[in-house]
Amino acid sequence: MSIVIEPAATNVSAPGIVQRLWTDALFARIVVVIFVLLLWEIAGHTIFDQDFISPPSSIIAALPRVLRDPNIIWALSVTFYELVVAFIIALIGGLLIGIPVGLHGFTTRSALPLILLAYSIPQVTILPLFVLWFGVDSASKIAFGVSHGIFPVILNVIAGAQTVENAHLTAARSMGATRFQILRRVILPHMTPSLFAGLRLGMSATLLGVLLAELYVSTGGIGYYTKLYSESFDPPAMFSLVVCLALMAVVLNETVRRAEKRASFWRVQGDNAQSQR
Amino acid sequence: MNGMSSGWQARAIQIGSVAALFLLWDFVGERKLINAILLPAPRAVFWKFVALAQTSALYTHLFVTLMELVLGFLIAAAAGLSLGYFIGRSRYGTMVFEPLLAGVFAVPIVIFLPIFLLFFGIGPSSKIAFGATYAFFPIVLNTIGGISQVDDRYVRVARAMGADDMQMFRRVLLPAALPVIVTGLRIGCIIGFLSIIGSEMIAGIEGLGSQIVRLGEAMNTAEMFAYILFVIFFAIILNTGLSHLQARFAIPGDGR
Numbered sequence: 001m002s003i004v005i006e007p008a009a010t011n012v013s014a015p016g017i018v019q020r021l022w023t024d025a026l027f028a029r030i031v032v033v034i035f036v037l038l039l040w041e042i043a044g045h046t047i048f049d050q051d052f053i054s055p056p057s058s059i060i061a062a063l064p065r066v067l068r069d070p071n072i073i074w075a076l077s078v079t080f081y082e083l084v085v086a087f088i089i090a091l092i093g094g095l096l097i098g099i100p101v102g103l104h105g106f107t108t109r110s111a112l113p114l115i116l117l118a119y120s121i122p123q124v125t126i127l128p129l130f131v132l133w134f135g136v137d138s139a140s141k142i143a144f145g146v147s148h149g150i151f152p153v154i155l156n157v158i159a160g161a162q163t164v165e166n167a168h169l170t171a172a173r174s175m176g177a178t179r180f181q182i183l184r185r186v187i188l189p190h191m192t193p194s195l196f197a198g199l200r201l202g203m204s205a206t207l208l209g210v211l212l213a214e215l216y217v218s219t220g221g222i223g224y225y226t227k228l229y230s231e232s233f234d235p236p237a238m239f240s241l242v243v244c245l246a247l248m249a250v251v252l253n254e255t256v257r258r259a260e261k262r263a264s265f266w267r268v269q270g271d272n273a274q275s276q277r
Numbered sequence: 278m279n280g281m282s283s284g285w286q287a288r289a290i291q292i293g294s295v296a297a298l299f300l301l302w303d304f305v306g307e308r309k310l311i312n313a314i315l316l317p318a319p320r321a322v323f324w325k326f327v328a329l330a331q332t333s334a335l336y337t338h339l340f341v342t343l344m345e346l347v348l349g350f351l352i353a354a355a356a357g358l359s360l361g362y363f364i365g366r367s368r369y370g371t372m373v374f375e376p377l378l379a380g381v382f383a384v385p386i387v388i389f390l391p392i393f394l395l396f397f398g399i400g401p402s403s404k405i406a407f408g409a410t411y412a413f414f415p416i417v418l419n420t421i422g423g424i425s426q427v428d429d430r431y432v433r434v435a436r437a438m439g440a441d442d443m444q445m446f447r448r449v450l451l452p453a454a455l456p457v458i459v460t461g462l463r464i465g466c467i468i469g470f471l472s473i474i475g476s477e478m479i480a481g482i483e484g485l486g487s488q489i490v491r492l493g494e495a496m497n498t499a500e501m502f503a504y505i506l507f508v509i510f511f512a513i514i515l516n517t518g519l520s521h522l523q524a525r526f527a528i529p530g531d532g533r
Contacts, residue, residue: 025372032377052396110287114294122512124475124486125505128493132315207385215390215479226391238391245388253383 054236059243062236067244072225076244079214079222082138083252086145087206091199093150098157099187108158115158119151124212131217141213141221148209149202156198160191196260203256207249317499326503334488335507342484345401345473349408350466357413357465358458361420366450371425375418382414390476399480407476412469419461423454459526463519470515474508485511 021028037056044055054062066072101111127144134140164187172186188195214223222245229238299319305311306318313321329335364370390407397403427450435449477486485508492501 022369025369028369028373029377032373053392106287109284110290113291117295120513120516121509122471122474124471124478125489125508125512127475127478128490128501129505132493132498204383204385208387211385211387212475212479215387226388230391230395235392235395238395242388242392246384249384249388 050235051233052235054239058236059239063240063243066237066240072241075220075222075225076248078138078220079210079245080248082141082145082210082214082221083206083248085138086142086210087149087203087252089142089146090149090153090202090206093146094153094157094198094202095195097150098154099161099183099191101154102158102161103164103187108162112158115151115154119155123147123209127213127216130213136217136219138221140217141210144213145206145210149206152201152205153195153198156194156201157191160194160198161187163194164190192263193260196256196263200253200256200260203252207252211245314496314498317502321499322502322506325499326506329500329503329507335504338483338485338488339507339511341401342473342477342486345404345408345477345484346466346470349405349469349473350412352405352409353412353416353465353469354462356409357416357461358420361417361458361461362424362446362450364417365421365424365454368425371421375421375425378414378417378421382418386411386414386472387475390479393476394480399482401483404473404476404481404484408469408473411472412465415464415468416458416461419464420454420458423457423461424450426457427453455526456523459523463523466519467512467516470512 021031041055041057044050044053044058050058097115101107101115123144130140130144130147134143168186168190169182172182177185211223214221215226216223218224218227222241226238226241229235229241302316303319306313306316306321364374386407389410393403393407393410397406431449431453432445435445440448473484474486477484478490481487481490485504489501489504489508492498492504
């Protein structure tokens with residue numbers, strides 16, 4: 001009797017997985033990713049030339065070799081340093097420009113169109129100017145990252161500062177708050193949700209700027225090694241480097257996103273966040 | 278809030294600061310306060326531009342870049358629209374695929390540029406592929422968003438009245454989703470253009486981007502500025518033109 005029940009049980013579990021694929025979105029997502037990687041693995045061994053594309057397994061195999069090279073670690077940390085510095089400058093600059101512009105109706109009306117005008121210039125076109133002005137080292141990457149990252153921060157800070165209620169400002173002032181106290185206790189808390197929305201956009205823009213400049217010209221950063229590996233036909237090493245960069249991007253984006261969630265828990269999330277572009 | 282009374286003052290400040298910046302640039306350039314290699318005088322740039330517009334070099338490179346843009350955009354639109362339609366049509370498909378696509382788009386795709394160069398070479402095909410990849414994501418995400426946000430009642434009513442798939446697509450889904458889809462196409466086109474220029478700059482032999490870099494490396498900054506201004510104008514024209522087009526497409530959503 002038990003022998004009869006056995007196949008019946010497996011018959012139930014096989015449709016179980018299929019059924020899960022059609023009901024559990026997260027499970028299906030993982031299956032899709034595995035399927036794509038599997039397809040890539042098979043194609044890498046059959047269709048593609050191993051000199052140009054490498055399957056996931058050889059990328060993973062190359063990862064320790066790449067990460068054991070102290071030059072690569074140095075290059076990764078240089079890129080990370082450029083990203084962090086550029087982001088911090090974009091954050092501070094964005095606050096310094098955005099708060100005064102956004103707090104008063106008149107300054108907003110006069111300065112906002114100018115900022116939008118500057119933002120509408122496609123910045124890739126002026127990348128060579130940054131290299132011309134700031135040199136081939138980290139300074140040009142940081143400057144280019146800042147020029148990308150600062151605009152979303154400014155625009156969202158302006159949007160946030162506009163939501164500060166005049167009654168709150170007047171109340172704080174009449175209770176004898178100093179300018180710094182008003183900034184610290186009234187204006188900044190009011191702006192948090194849109195500020196963090198701006199920071200999230202600013203982070204992805206900074207990543208774009210720094211990595212573009214890094215790929216354009218690089219002496220010791222990650223751009224130099226991606227070029228080196230692709231020119232010396234070592235795709236596993238280059239792919240694993242790209243994986244490291246992608247991980248770095250994901251970690252930085254996720255950090256800002258987490259911070260956003262924590263900072264705006266007391267408000268409806270992103271209620272006045274202005275998403276640009 | 279104070280009404281229109283201070284409107285002209287704000288406008289005056291805007292025009293004034295742009296004019297002041299320009300005059301400062303002209304002053305610095307004419308007096309040669311900054312090395313002309315680092316910042317050429319605006320008049321020199323202008324005359325270079327006039328001279329450039331009369332040669333064929335500008336148009337040859339413009340043609341290469343435009344060809345790359347058109348092909349890349351067509352690939353991205355074909356892939357993005359069809360994939361977005363099939364994913365967006367099913368609620369579950371949206372739940373599975375939308376986060377995956379949005380997650381990939383959150384990674385700056387520039388880091389994959391070396392792979393494109395390795396695979397497609399430094400000719401136009403790598404730029405087409407790179408531009409198409411960048412343009413694909415806004416198009417597919419907006420198509421999914423547009424199709425999946427169509428009010429369920431419309432779909433159910435149309436089904437109840439016996440609409441087949443084609444009629445459903447033609448009469449219900451498309452008109453309701455079109456404004457969002459067209460926005461995606463516009464964003465995709467702009468992003469595609471910029472990423473093509475960017476990839477031409479990083480590794481290219483022809484096209485506007487590579488020309489900017491070549492002139493910069495030859496320290497011929499006045500001509501480089503002329504090219505940069507041309508690309509900026511072109512991008513602005515592209516953007517405003519597409520915005521107008523988008524505004525026209527927004528209307529069918531209202532026509533019942």
